[in-house]
Amino acid sequence: xxxxxxxxxxxxxxxxxxxxxxxxxxxxxxxxxxxxxxxxxxxxxxxxxxxxxxxxxxxxxxxxxxxxxxxxxxxxxxxxxxxxxxxxxxxxxxxxxxxxxxxxxxxxxxxxxxxxxxxxxxxxxxxxxxxxxxxxxxxxxxxxxxxxxxxxxxxxxxxxxxxxxxxxxxxxxxxxxxxxxxxxxxxxxxxxxxxxxxxxxxxxxxxxxxxxxxxxxxxxxxxxxxxxxxxxx
Numbered sequence: 001x002x003x004x005x006x007x008x009x010x011x012x013x014x015x016x017x018x019x020x021x022x023x024x025x026x027x028x029x030x031x032x033x034x035x036x037x038x039x040x041x042x043x044x045x046x047x048x049x050x051x052x053x054x055x056x057x058x059x060x061x062x063x064x065x066x067x068x069x070x071x072x073x074x075x076x077x078x079x080x081x082x083x084x085x086x087x088x089x090x091x092x093x094x095x096x097x098x099x100x101x102x103x104x105x106x107x108x109x110x111x112x113x114x115x116x117x118x119x120x121x122x123x124x125x126x127x128x129x130x131x132x133x134x135x136x137x138x139x140x141x142x143x144x145x146x147x148x149x150x151x152x153x154x155x156x157x158x159x160x161x162x163x164x165x166x167x168x169x170x171x172x173x174x175x176x177x178x179x180x181x182x183x184x185x186x187x188x189x190x191x192x193x194x195x196x197x198x199x200x201x202x203x204x205x206x207x208x209x210x211x212x213x214x215x216x217x218x219x220x221x222x223x224x225x226x227x228x229x230x231x232x233x
Contacts, residue, residue: 162190
């Protein structure tokens with residue numbers, strides 16, 4: 001399986017704070033059947049330039065890479081990019097895509113969105129500069145009108161859900177419904193540590209498998225491999 005959303009790089013954001021913590025998270029993911037992890041540290045345009053961010057991200061990865069062992073999944077570098085007005089005109093937008101792809105993990109504000117925000121996201125999708133992947137959609141899905149999501153889907157925007165969304169009984173039923181309806185395409189743990197935000201991909205996979213069958217998990221995994229085909233080749 002592929003974890004499309006994680007904070008496993010050490011000491012770069014509010015995720016892992018040490019190499020040791022990163023290794024614990026990675027080994028837990030491996031035990032859960034994850035063989036590839038996209039490291040999506042937070043990018044905030046108000047904090048750093050893309051160049052500065054990429055330098056810090058790459059340096060954090062180099063430190064971690066020295067400690068990686070055979071029982072760790074493969075790591076692919078990416079970013080979780082927070083929306084800001086004007087993001088569609090950002091010159092270095094492509095540099096924040098997941099390594100070897102044109103996929104950009106986009107985090108939206110956790111509030112109702114303005115028409116301008118929705119229009120800009122749609123314009124980004126129409127421009128085909130990047131393949132948009134909406135991060136942890138469960139955090140804002142039910143705060144927007146369903147027509148917003150219908151339009152995003154028509155524009156080819158992919159939706160990533162966190163594994164935790166599938167675990168509580170009632171929330172999990174909502175997650176399964178969205179997955180069954182083709183409104184969730186990719187899974188991630190969004191793991192930050194081994195305590196309150198630990199990876200739980202195996203629990204989510206188990207619930208999906210019981211409710212929707214192994215073939216549903218395989219469809220998610222197949223799409224993930226298609227998106228990463230150049231870097232996984």
